[in-house]
Amino acid sequence: MDPYLKPFENDVQRRYGLFKKQLTLLEEAEGGFDQFTRSYKSYGVQRMPDNSLVFKEWAPAAEALFLTGDFNGWDNFSHPYTKKEFGKWELHIPPKEDKTPAVTHNSKLKVVVHTRAGERLYRISPWAKYVTRHEKSVIYDWVHWDPPQPYIHKHPRPQKPRSLRIYESHVGIASPEGKVASYSNFTHNVLPRIKDLGYNCIQLMAIMEHAYYASFGYQVTSFFAASSRFGTPEELKELIDVAHSLGIIVLLDAVHSHASKNTEDGLNQFDGSDSCFFHSGPRGEHSLWDSKLFNYSSWEVLRFLLSNLRWWLEEYRFDGFRFDGVTSMLYHHHGIGSGFSGDYAEYFGLQVDEDALVYLMLANHILHTLYEDCITIAEEVSGMPNLCCPVQEGGLGFDYRLAMAIPDKWIQILKEFKDEDWDMGNIVHTMTNRRYGEKCIAYAESHDQALVGDKTLAFWLMDKEMYTSMSALIPMNSVIDRGIQLHKMIRLLTHSLGGEGYLNFMGNEFGHPEWLDFPRVGNNESYHYARRQFNLVDTDRLRYWQLYAFDRDMNRTEDKYGWLAAPPANISVKHQGDKVIVFERANVIFIFNFHPTNSYSSYRVAVGPPGKYKIKLDSDGIQYGGHGRLDHNTEFFTEPMEFKNLPNSMLVINIAQVIKNE
Numbered sequence: 001m002d003p004y005l006k007p008f009e010n011d012v013q014r015r016y017g018l019f020k021k022q023l024t025l026l027e028e029a030e031g032g033f034d035q036f037t038r039s040y041k042s043y044g045v046q047r048m049p050d051n052s053l054v055f056k057e058w059a060p061a062a063e064a065l066f067l068t069g070d071f072n073g074w075d076n077f078s079h080p081y082t083k084k085e086f087g088k089w090e091l092h093i094p095p096k097e098d099k100t101p102a103v104t105h106n107s108k109l110k111v112v113v114h115t116r117a118g119e120r121l122y123r124i125s126p127w128a129k130y131v132t133r134h135e136k137s138v139i140y141d142w143v144h145w146d147p148p149q150p151y152i153h154k155h156p157r158p159q160k161p162r163s164l165r166i167y168e169s170h171v172g173i174a175s176p177e178g179k180v181a182s183y184s185n186f187t188h189n190v191l192p193r194i195k196d197l198g199y200n201c202i203q204l205m206a207i208m209e210h211a212y213y214a215s216f217g218y219q220v221t222s223f224f225a226a227s228s229r230f231g232t233p234e235e236l237k238e239l240i241d242v243a244h245s246l247g248i249i250v251l252l253d254a255v256h257s258h259a260s261k262n263t264e265d266g267l268n269q270f271d272g273s274d275s276c277f278f279h280s281g282p283r284g285e286h287s288l289w290d291s292k293l294f295n296y297s298s299w300e301v302l303r304f305l306l307s308n309l310r311w312w313l314e315e316y317r318f319d320g321f322r323f324d325g326v327t328s329m330l331y332h333h334h335g336i337g338s339g340f341s342g343d344y345a346e347y348f349g350l351q352v353d354e355d356a357l358v359y360l361m362l363a364n365h366i367l368h369t370l371y372e373d374c375i376t377i378a379e380e381v382s383g384m385p386n387l388c389c390p391v392q393e394g395g396l397g398f399d400y401r402l403a404m405a406i407p408d409k410w411i412q413i414l415k416e417f418k419d420e421d422w423d424m425g426n427i428v429h430t431m432t433n434r435r436y437g438e439k440c441i442a443y444a445e446s447h448d449q450a451l452v453g454d455k456t457l458a459f460w461l462m463d464k465e466m467y468t469s470m471s472a473l474i475p476m477n478s479v480i481d482r483g484i485q486l487h488k489m490i491r492l493l494t495h496s497l498g499g500e501g502y503l504n505f506m507g508n509e510f511g512h513p514e515w516l517d518f519p520r521v522g523n524n525e526s527y528h529y530a531r532r533q534f535n536l537v538d539t540d541r542l543r544y545w546q547l548y549a550f551d552r553d554m555n556r557t558e559d560k561y562g563w564l565a566a567p568p569a570n571i572s573v574k575h576q577g578d579k580v581i582v583f584e585r586a587n588v589i590f591i592f593n594f595h596p597t598n599s600y601s602s603y604r605v606a607v608g609p610p611g612k613y614k615i616k617l618d619s620d621g622i623q624y625g626g627h628g629r630l631d632h633n634t635e636f637f638t639e640p641m642e643f644k645n646l647p648n649s650m651l652v653i654n655i656a657q658v659i660k661n662e
Contacts, residue, residue: 001437002385004344011348012386012394018354019361019391022302029299033366037310039303040224044127045103047146051095053103057125058300059271060087063116067091069109069144071102076112076120087271087300105146115272124222124265126277126304131209131221131265132228140211140221140265143228151234153317155245158200160319160373163564164400164501165555166251167199168447170206171230171239172213173516174506176535178527180213183235187242190506193534195246197509197548198555201375202243203251203322205447207236211262214518216447218324219291220255221266223308226316233316240317249319251375252312256305256363257325258291268292277301286328288336296329296355302362309363313371320367320375323398327381329356340382347384357396364397375399377441377501388438403440403499405430410444410490414460419482419596424574424581431497432568442498444491447505450516452529458511458547461486466513470543476625482596484543485626487511488550488619489592495554496590497569497583502558507532509551510544546625553624557617561586572606572644584608588616591652599629602651606644612637613650629653 005012023033030036046054055067065081072078081089093102103109113121124131130145174190175181194202206217209225217227226236240250259277260266267277277300278284278292286293295301312318328334332353340346367374368391378387378398389395409430413422434440445457458466461483469480476484491509495502513536517529536544558564566586573582579595582605591605607613613636620626636650643649 002435005385008344008348015354015357015361016391016394018358019365022358022362023365033306033362034370036303037306037366037370038314039307040127040311040315043307044125044129044224045109045144047101051099051101053093053101055081055091055093055125057081057089057111057127058087058304059089059113059276061116061271061273061276062087062089062113064114065089065091066112066114067093067109068112069103070107071104071109101146103144105144105148107144109142109144111142113270113272117272119272121269121272122264123270126222126267126270127224128222129224130228130233131225133211140209145233147234151237151241153237153241153244155241157317157319157373158244158247158249160375161200161249163558163562164201164375164441165199165558165564166201166203166441166501166503167194167197168203168205168503168505169194170217170447170506171204171227172206173530173532176531176533178531180229180527181531183231183239186230187235187239189534191239191243191246191248194248197552198559199504200247200559201249201251201319203253203377203503205253207252208255211260211265214520215260216451216518217253218255218289219260219262221260221262223259223267223304224311237316244317249375250317251320251322251377252316252318253324254309254312254321255324256294256308256359257323257329258286258289258293261290261292277304283332286334288334289328294356296353296359302359305359306363306366309367310370313367313374319373320377320399322377322379322402323360323363324379326360326378326387327384329353329360330380330382330384335382338382342383344385347382360396360398361391365391368397377402379404385435400439400441400499400501402503403434403442404446405433406442406494406498407444407446407449410457410494411449411460414457419594420579422579422594424576424579424594427493428497428571428574428581431493432571434499439501440499441501441503442494443503443505444494445505445508447516450505450508450512452515452517454515456508456512456515457490458483458487458508458513459515462511466511470513472541472543472546472625476543480543484511484547485619487547488624488626489594491551492554492590492617492619493581493592495558496563496585496588500564502564504551507534510537510548512536513544543625546623550619550621550624553617561588561616563588570608570646572646582606589613599653601653603653604643604649605652606646607638607648607650608646610638610640610648 026033043056067079081091111123124142128142130143131140133140171186172180208220209222209227211221226233261268263269270276274280279295376398377400386395388398391397465479519525537548563586569583569585571583581592615632622628638648638650641649
């Protein structure tokens with residue numbers, strides 16, 4: 001499939017050999033990966049059938065471990081752990097006289113670590129399933145979560161969708177109110193919107209607990225704990241269960257590429273050493289992210305991370321993962337200062353971190369073996385070949401990769417080029433530049449563009465006019481008219497041509513008018529911009545509703561015809577002078593006119609299947625803020641006239657539209 005790989009055949013074989021070796025070791029030492037990845041059932045705290053409690057930790061550099069908390073009046077010495085082999089520690093606490101557990105639900109705990117240097121450190125268990133922060137405190141507390149009535153899932157997982165339409169979401173900002181929104185708010189107020197919009201998948205950001213809210217969830221402190229700032233674990237389970245009842249699958253943004261440097265409420269220096277879960281010295285530091293880097297060659301780190309993935313699938317019933325920062329994992333240089341020219345020599349050799357690469361192969365192999373419908377997506381910018389090939393074919397085993405060049409291209413165009421200078425050939429090349437057989441998630445803009453200091457597509461297009469000129473009660477000025485039309489066309493072109501899946505960040509579907517800025521010292525801890533103003537689409541007096549309606553109907557049209565699940569498009573026109581792009585995908589003809597001033601009548605379009613065609617989606621529709629220049633009753637008939645190497649053709653009036661063979 002990829003002749004460029006031939007010179008590196010030995011490297012691919014060797015990588016696969018390393019993976020097989022690790023798999024064999026797991027079988028021999030742990031009785032297989034099924035048992036190994038259920039280590040969350042033996043580490044941290046476990047309640048036994050007789051209500052006794054077993055505490056277990058891995059702290060190889062520690063001199064002694066004690067447990068303290070509400071249950072023993074915060075006595076630092078009354079409950080010592082017993083040292084086991086391989087740096088493990090265990091503590092058994094019998095039930096109370098009334099046969100109830102010695103540590104009650106919702107009570108606070110700490111691990112007391114005595115180091116060889118004589119220090120006494122207070123730590124949270126790396127396996128803690130719930131951590132909270134008191135309003136006036138900076139540090140998070142480990143809270144024992146063992147509810148008397150745990151949430152019971154009512155709905156089965158939906159079937160794996162053939163076409164993936166992803167709504168990327170952040171629970172905390174999912175409300176028009178200036179506050180941290182809740183899991184319950186998302187369940188009751190946001191899920192119905194996502195369903196209405198036609199998305200069949202939600203990608204949840206910032207779920208793994210992170211002490212710093214403004215990190216967007218990318219500085220994780222507790223990997224097994226669902227963020228308590230949005231509510232309880234049971235409320236997150238309900239969110240996912242209700243999503244499943246609506247036929248929507250839910251992916252978790254998994255941050256296994258690095259971890260927060262926090263010590264008292266993070267993984268860093270858990271046992272008093274600078275290594276433990278991470279590489280020691282400079283190799284354990286990410287210079288750009290100011291965070292710690294995992295040691296993927298460590299047996300216990302593999303146990304921790306692989307069990308972490310399993311935990312989210314089993315306990316919360318997530319349906320898969322979007323792996324963050326895969327480029328940083330794959331290379332010792334973490335992608336810093338590397339342009340990645342596409343030369344295959346860049347993907348092989350000493351610069352590749354093969355421990356991390358094997359970890360990703362293991363993760364994908366285990367996930368897809370245990371959960372047939374599990375979906376994994378890689379955020380990977382270097383273009384590593386084999387990323388989305390099955391592990392048994394020597395690949396890394398991801399289902400999809402993010403098409404990260406597409407949002408960059410749209411921003412470059414809007415920043416640097418006048419409308420009349422847009423290069424149709426270059427746009428089409430960017431949309432279609434992907435390896436054969438490698439599925440991509442296309443997106444027109446990233447969540448990073450929504451952050452303060454950057455601009456969304458809507459902001460690049462309409463800027464300050466969005467504050468004063470979005471009323472549907474007054475005629476559009478030229479800025480708003482251009483912005484609304486291009487916003488729709490850019491999204492439809494990306495959706496239909498750019499990949500095998502589509503992603504949108506919450507609020508961008510309707511051109512959210514303000515940037516995203518989390519509370520921090522620099523903005524006086526304000527929540528004013530840490531929200532999504534869904535209220536703007538709840539009135540037809542504002543044009544945000546028109547963009548929302550187009551996004552909804554675009555997704556519903558895809559759901560009907562399935563172009564994302566179809567083979568790549570057959571492109572017949574990318575005319576630079578006319579600024580016209582025409583292609584066919586899934587027996588649907590897509591016609592785009594990007595010319596700033598010209599409309600065309602009787603424009604000949606190449607067609608494969610003969611017959612009668614009708615308009616099915618029209619960005620110029622009045623309901624979408626268009627000008628209604630097309631008659632939707634028009635029927636287009638093909639002629640057996642060869643055109644652009646296709647057997648049939650037809651004449652159409654051309655403004656961005658989707659037409660379907662009847």
